[in-house]
Amino acid sequence: MSYPRLKNWLDERYDLTDVKKFAKSKLIPEHRYDLLYYTGGITLFLFVLQFITGMLLAMYYVPHIDHAYESIIEIVTKINLGWFFRSLHHWGAQLTILFLFIHLFGTLLVKAYRKPREMVWITGFILLIISIFFGLSGYLLLWDERAFAAVRVATGGAGALPVFGGFIKAFLRGGMDVTGDTIVRFYAFHVSILPLLSLLMIGLHVLLVQYHGVSVPRSEIKDPQPTVPFFPNVFYKDMIIWLIVLGVVVTLAVLAPPEIGIKADPLAPPPANIKPEWYFLMVLETLKLFPGTIFGLNGETIAIICVVVGISFLFLIPFFDRKANRGEESTVFTVIAVIYVVYFVVMTAVGFLS
Amino acid sequence: MKQPFLIWAKSRLINIPRIFIAAAAWTVCLPLCAARATEKIAVFPNAAYDACIIYQNLAIFWFFIIGLIVIIGMKLKEIDRIQKLGIDRDDENAPRLD
């Protein structure tokens, strides 16, 4: 299989020798934890899947308060395979966030963020925040009871931030409350602003990974470092894993299509035992730990500040972990990383079971 | 005119106002309950025949995925073999045929 004329056509116009050389010489280190390497590839693949299914769903969705819910019902009940693509988009989103967290915590535990890869960590973290906002904005578009309540709580929580809170809340809601304007706004976020931002960030993230090469955990550094060529060895392994992930998403989409609740009614009380998406449970449970007032101050504000501080610390962790940057053992930060992981898992589990 | 009716109404074990309230409650509640019951939107084709076809397609899909994985596995083995022989690198000085 070769196309000499196409090859000639390209060769006459573009000098691709550097690209070819790079593709051939790209090496992936081999070590005990190299399975973590694939989690990044999985999220990339899931992002592509979300883009494709999202584009298709956007062809039928109507972002208007009177038609949003009805248009989704039409997609699910009338359009060919509509139920399948909505389900696929839903499960794709769930798995994207799941693998983003696995990728993040894996990177955190092996300290792949250390010098010189601080910016890889930062861009990746921004991608996680973008993805969570993707989830929130996409969820409102359904405009059923649960979506309405979830978005009301989430944007209200942002409103509890000091100084900027009210401003952020009004910006997100497009008004004082969650209304039809919020749907249009979240639609704009979901299909135009966030995809463009995430494309930019994915590009930067992947480019930086190529620039720095794949990190090796400190304990696994050897001389010489055993490596495998990316192409073809790792590329084909990536492909196998993508295929398995695709199979899992499709199976979940077929076997467990997400339910659609009753159409949102701003005047009705929220349904009993309402829960947000699983990746918000951790924050929700944390907020529950705080009493209503602490030393005469609003407990919710303090709780939100604590959450923001916790997230900001994680975001900026490469700049705090000086020892790892110098290439020394930094046990303190290993402990911190383990605490973050355990806290996340436990709180999510508590929220899930309560 | 009024008096006998009221006496009749009060003399019954089930009085009229209560029946009226119950009836009103039922007329309001029943459609609501029915609406709740039918509101569950079919997110999956509910005919057994369609569901069967979907599961069949899922099985075919998995067959294709597993097939691809097996082929890629064979390719990886082949690549390993060639890399061990050391013949995967192009010889820069090889004479060209064309």
Next chain:
Amino acid sequence: MKLKYSLITRRTFLNTLFGGWLFAFFSGAFYTLMKFAFPTLGKEPDFVVLDRKDFSDIPNNSVKPFAWGGALGLYFKKEDGSVAALKGVCTHMECNVAYKPEEKKFYCACHQGWFDETGRNIAGPPPKPLEVFDVTEDGDKLIIARKGVKVELPKA
């Protein structure tokens, strides 16, 4: 002459198999995507409006065909004069079915499938009953609609 070794190397064989398999896989995925993107692919109407006088004077125990989108619909007047409408497409392999007045059954000639007067599959390979439509009369119009669909006639 019998060759001791195959002229096709293992590598070429694998590459061809791999390429073909990938192509099949992606065509399947692409077809699925397109099926969703083009709602007209295999989509049927929610209802059709017919002229009532064309259908009112057919004899009892007989059918008259009408166009249900691109498929065959059957307007059916039973022995007792009651009317029904159903999709005249066999649920097995999508052949058109025919009405047999003497047996009061629908028959699919492709694989000998039988349906009774209510469209129920009673014999042969058909896996499910014929689709039955709602029939309503509105002035000189005869409206045949899919079950459970609210008919909204375009304003004249």
